[in-house]
Amino acid sequence: MTIEDRPLPGIFDSFTDARKSGFLAVKSLKQEGKGVVGTFCTYTPYELFMAADLVPVGLCSTSDETITEAEKTLPSNLCPLIKASYGFAVTDKCPYMYYSDLVVGETTCDGKKKMYEFLGRIKDVYVMQLPQTQELPTARSAWLSEVRRLKDFLEVKFSRTITDDDLRGAIKRRNLERAKLKEFYELSALVPPAMTGLNQLAFLFGSQFKFNHAVKIEEIDAAIKRLRDAYQSGQKPVDKALKRIVITGCPMGGVTEKVVKVIEESGAVVVAFENCTGAKQYDRLVPEEGDPWSNLADFYLDIGCAVMSPNPNRFELLGRLCDRFSADGVIEMVLTACQPYSVESINIREFLRGKGIPFMSLETDYSSGDLELLRNRSVAFVETLS
Ligand code: BJ8
Numbered sequence: 001m002t003i004e005d006r007p008l009p010g011i012f013d014s015f016t017d018a019r020k021s022g023f024l025a026v027k028s029l030k031q032e033g034k035g036v037v038g039t040f041c042t043y044t045p046y047e048l049f050m051a052a053d054l055v056p057v058g059l060c061s062t063s064d065e066t067i068t069e070a071e072k073t074l075p076s077n078l079c080p081l082i083k084a085s086y087g088f089a090v091t092d093k094c095p096y097m098y099y100s101d102l103v104v105g106e107t108t109c110d111g112k113k114k115m116y117e118f119l120g121r122i123k124d125v126y127v128m129q130l131p132q133t134q135e136l137p138t139a140r141s142a143w144l145s146e147v148r149r150l151k152d153f154l155e156v157k158f159s160r161t162i163t164d165d166d167l168r169g170a171i172k173r174r175n176l177e178r179a180k181l182k183e184f185y186e187l188s189a190l191v192p193p194a195m196t197g198l199n200q201l202a203f204l205f206g207s208q209f210k211f212n213h214a215v216k217i218e219e220i221d222a223a224i225k226r227l228r229d230a231y232q233s234g235q236k237p238v239d240k241a242l243k244r245i246v247i248t249g250c251p252m253g254g255v256t257e258k259v260v261k262v263i264e265e266s267g268a269v270v271v272a273f274e275n276c277t278g279a280k281q282y283d284r285l286v287p288e289e290g291d292p293w294s295n296l297a298d299f300y301l302d303i304g305c306a307v308m309s310p311n312p313n314r315f316e317l318l319g320r321l322c323d324r325f326s327a328d329g330v331i332e333m334v335l336t337a338c339q340p341y342s343v344e345s346i347n348i349r350e351f352l353r354g355k356g357i358p359f360m361s362l363e364t365d366y367s368s369g370d371l372e373l374l375r376n377r378s379v380a381f382v383e384t385l386s
Contacts, residue, residue: 014219016202022057022209023095029055029211030099035158038100038123040085041108042251042276043130045147045300047286050170051162052154058208059103060094061085062254064366073118079338080366081251082111089119097123102157104150106130108307109340126153132309134301144297167292173213174286180220181207181282187227188271189325192238194231197245197260197270204277205253243268243385246321248314248348249332250341251276255366259333259374266378268385271325274318275333280304283317306340314344315351322357328385331378332361358385 014021026036037049038059049056066087067080073090074083088094089103097103106128107113119125128146131139151162181204187194195203203223210216245268252259252275260270273279286299304313322330330352334341345361352359360381364370 018206018209038103047170051166060088079335147297178282192240243328246327248274250335262375266382272321306344329358336365
């Protein structure tokens with residue numbers, strides 16, 4: 001059984017390198033006078049920044065490079081994503097943070113929201129108060145007023161007006177990106193998939209650092225076409241016999257690619273990502289008819305993250321991905337000390353048992369010290385899949 005990391009050189013390169021080359025792109029956008037807004041979370045209503053002609057960018061939080069520095073202020077038993085986010089800011093090692101005029105965060109998990117208080121000492125930080133349930137009408141109206149409060153803040157800070165039509169246009173543009181990225185990753189629903197999980201992840205992760213909308217759409221289209229053409233002409237990078245894995249859990253990218261790597265070295269291929277690097281961001285579209293403000297607010301509140309209680313939308317999406325991508329098994333990645341995902345893992349196990357799909361949860365951090373353990377557990381899990 002075989003799996004090739006780079007079946008078609010060139011398709012993935014510009015996306016794999018996007019985070020690094022994006023540094024220069026953001027620098028020149030700043031020089032042109034554009035405002036830059038740093039973000040950490042999928043709940044951030046991205047379209048608001050697009051509507052205000054600002055440049056939204058995901059901040060660095062996917063390596064252990066600055067964790068030691070972060071631990072001089074933050075407790076060490078926090079999740080690595082929170083420590084890395086703070087560490088990159090405090091050490092000035094993240095160019096995206098450096099160029100951000102504003103950082104927008106949300107009250108998601110407790111560790112993150114408390115970290116923002118410290119971050120606020122060194123950057124201009126704006127925190128949106130995120131409700132923790134999607135069930136109550138009061139949660140919907142509270143979140144809608146938070147979206148409007150952010151709009152008011154942006155208008156004052158960046159001296160501009162965001163009209164309903166600006167927002168409608170941004171929703172359309174962002175929806176197009178989402179639809180294209182979904183079309184791209186759905187090539188892995190093919191049997192065998194048209195790409196490895198590692199390539200899919202690198203592409204999705206890198207797409208966040210492409211700042212020219214029109215060019216980004218063209219590049220995604222070109223990648224889809226090349227992959228389709230190659231597949232139809234018989235160039236299939238993944239052996240049909242490999243077991244098909246859907247990933248769920250905490251956001252991935254950077255050092256946590258290690259989890260995908262060990263799975264794909266264990267006789268399996270990752271076909272879909274039910275996380276914030278993958279389908280959780282791109283599966284749905286914001287409705288384009290009706291009031292753009294409540295459409296936007298509802299869309300974001302409905303994200304199925306474990307910080308919501310209850311969290312039915314994660315289960316709905318996960319179930320759908322398992323069916324669509326013909327999953328043989330689901331592997332969850334939980335970052336060390338992440339309470340929302342580690343507790344919800346119990347419900348995920350029960351849910352998948354109900355669907356008859358084998359499940360394994362892996363806890364990991366940003367170090368490479370657990371590689372062998374991850375490998376052994378992956379091999380053992382894949383062997384059990386019939
Ligand atoms: S929408 S997944 S990006 S909150 S891993 S910091 S939950 S302790 S990252 Fe997330 Fe937004 Fe949800 Fe997505 Fe806390 Fe857990 Fe750390 Fe987490």
